[in-house]
Amino acid sequence: GFLGGSTNVSGGALNAVDDKRQKAQGIEDSVQKFYESTMKGGHNVGNPELVKYLTDNAYPTVEWMEKEGVVFRDKIGAATGSLGQRSHYGKKPAGYAYTSAFENKLKEFGDHVVVLTETPASKLIMDKSGRVIGVSGLHAGKQPVTVMAPSVILATGGFGANVKFRQEVNTGVWKEVTLDNRIGTTNINKAAQGDGLKLAKSAHADIIGLSDIQLHPNGTPGTGLMQDIATSGRNRLFINKNGDRFVSESAARDTLCKAIFKQPDGTYWLLMNKLRYPDENKPDRMGVTMKDMLALGRVKKADTLDEMAKLINVPADHLKAAVAEYNKAASNKGTKDKFGFVATNTDDAPMTEGPWYACLKVPTVHHTMGGVRIDTLARALDKDGKPVPGLYAAGEVTGGIHGANRLGGNAIADVFTFGRQAGASAAQQK
Template sequence: MKKIGKKITAALLLLLSISFAACGTKEPAAPETPETPATSEEDLFTPGTYEGTAKGYHGDITLTVTVDENNILEIKSEHTETKGLGDKAVSTLTEAALEKASLSMDLVSGATYSSQGFLAALEAALVKAGADIEKLKVKESVEVEKKDQEFDTEVAIIGGGGAGLAAAVSAHQNGAKVLLVEKMPNIGGNTIISGSAFNAVDPKRQSAQGIEDSVEKHFQQTYEGGDKKGDPELVRVLVENAYPTIEWLESLGMKFTDKVFTVLGALWPRSHKPVEPLGTGYVNTFMNYINEHKDDITVLTEVEAKELLVNADGAVTGFLAEGKNGKITVNAKNGVIIATGGFGANVEMRDQYNTIWPKLTNIKTTNHRGATGDGILMAEKINASIVQMENIQLLPMGDPETGSLSGNIEQGVENRIFVNAEGNRFVDEGARRDVMTRALMEQADSMMWVIVDQHSYPTGDTVNNFNETIDSLVKEGRAYKADTLEDLAKQIGVEPENLVKAVEAFNASVDGAKDEFGRTLFMDKLDTAPFYAGKRVPTVHHTMGGIKITPETRVVDQNGEIIKGLFAAGEVTGGIHGANRLGGNALADVHTFGRIAGATAATEGNE
């Protein structure tokens, strides 16, 4: 249970939007009073304590709500929502409901399903309190004085995901005053909901595990893994600066585990995992720095950039934006960094540029809802070169209900197999992401089961890469558990004989037999109960096309000339990964080029 007081200041609301405290301890639900109508026409509620339950992202959200005639006095919550995201949504919406009894609250960015579950549970409780639900859902029209604003800064950044935050910190470290705008209510973008893997050649960690690697190997796998369509200069910058960027993050206080692994589609064990869940470690690290330097770094949320400002010489000098209370003009002495992410959540843009996949209209995405390609469109309007937009990455690892990567039971490439609806393997599970996804699309219902055993989950409270325990996933029906492969097969509806044969063949390959699909990445056999299965489908994950940049992150126009004062970093850029991005290279890209963009803009400006 979690108990939160009624009053909250604006400062605390801001803190809740960028900090990710875990849920408090849970208590038994308070007894519920009988359902009765409100005591008078003027009253909102019948005083008492009521309980409401609804499905969140990871199971039920149960709220115990205490009300008087016109106020929500207390909300206690019981849930298993993801630490760092879902629990933040519950906390933020609880405070909003206590501040003003209403059901018209906005969903928390990055935690849509948790937000919807909270509101549904609150509604269920307030129905029992005799509330007029439709009245509570009506947003009050508050007269807010529209006031245009103008800001002067040195480096202006559009986008508050990993690339934008990295750029903000780097620019400040290099002596610049910084202003960052983010159109969503919360900071974090796709980074905060990512699986968090960061590829880098790391002699210290890899040698401790007996792993041989080199920057050249990382370069070759990245370049060739993208069908040699990536810009070699940009690939070289990425692989040579990835580990220094990890060291930079560590210097800011971020912590990574000592063990590297092979994330899906990484092709080699060089993926680093943060200690904090999902991508919260990256965001918290940057926000801690930003909060310590508020005099020089300004962050504005719910501000959507609309148009780049260009002077008579063709240099970008700022941008126009729309805020909640009026128009905003940002003047940037040194220039503007676009870090708005890709367009994975923009179905129209996906359909417009897709030439390599079947129709993507009805395919869900791992991306947050703000990944709509805004920065690409703004840059294109001032003649920026836009490249390789057809290169859209799909993953075979989407949640069947949401498209999210959460709920995925794999811990690394080496210790799991994929089987189709018949219980048969169908692909090299260590292959490129596009290869695996194409193979999955050829299976019945484009669906597969991930199979692991106790090697991946020594105990029931072992967490996956999204900080979800395997026991919780089984309880929620998102994973299945059995002491035998035959029983597991029956639970998931595949042919037991096929599943047993698939596992036996895999185990033989671990011992050195040639794998029928050419797989080369192995560690442990699947031979120790309990065995687990999790269902997965294709999902849109990353858009490799976007704004063309130089190795210093300067934006190039359609004539090949540099656009003065304009920089770009992260998924909004194109030409780094080519036709296929290696797993674990996105966060390396985002933070490496974000760091470079901040330094370049701060020190060289619009020269």
């Protein structure tokens, strides 16, 4: 009954090469680097043309979003698994910074735009030639609704919450892991069921890369949800139940999750300190305060590492050695530590002072990289690579952009870049 899907609840990280903001922070970057890290991070199976379109157009999309009312922060960060420091964040909390701006924009169109919530589309309507000419479904489970249109855009998101389907197609990176209910998801249950894939198939669109499923390392045990503290970015350590670091905290998400599964109980503590939370009353990027998270018992707090070790039941000498080891790497910018962590990031700094905060985390199903095959005009394509007349697709319902592993911050860049293109193409019936 509300707009926004995963975008609304997302961390809001949006990757783009932004000369103005990045230069002001001393970050060196280029569109070529962005392209290369996206291809490499995706195990080189993403479609180079789509990746080029994404990386070339992410910043023009930021500028367009600003014109449409989104206000970005000046500070650029590095989302978990972003393999670069180019993540933009809105001024309002998380993904709501974007969905609220576009909801306001819709209002400007008055009666020209009709929004139907609680109305899952269940059928694409096609004419005899195979052209998609409309869509139908049921409002509130009972009232039939049919919309006839010259163009239809699928923007129904991914299928991370469809437990049965994700297990059926799980033959890729996570084939050794059972993606059943024991592993949670960050996605909204009713929204992320993969409906768009069925609709696209019915119009003979090609569906690609379904086995490319992403797990995120920062899930909450029991639910897999991520709506607590802002866990992405830097200056937070991954500590296992022996009190040791075990992976480079800036690695890609598949590398992080694979490392976590090898730890005792397949879980770990995300350890932070005053550096990330200088003021417990100040909302972080997710709009959440540390004070509330402490009150809810989601995070543990201690003034010293010795006290923290007791609280989280790990050997104090290991915990202190792990922090010292990280601090050495953070002070020696450009040198690799034994896990491959390199503190080139202008944000990386030694973590020395309490209070310390720790939050237990597990891998969780987060993103589905496969979906409807599209071209750079966001047209849905059939098995022969020909556009399905009248059908367009954008966002997580599509495939081919992120390869086998999506970079943190690249989905929000993708949904707005290709979403904007899909709108233009559909309006012009390209």
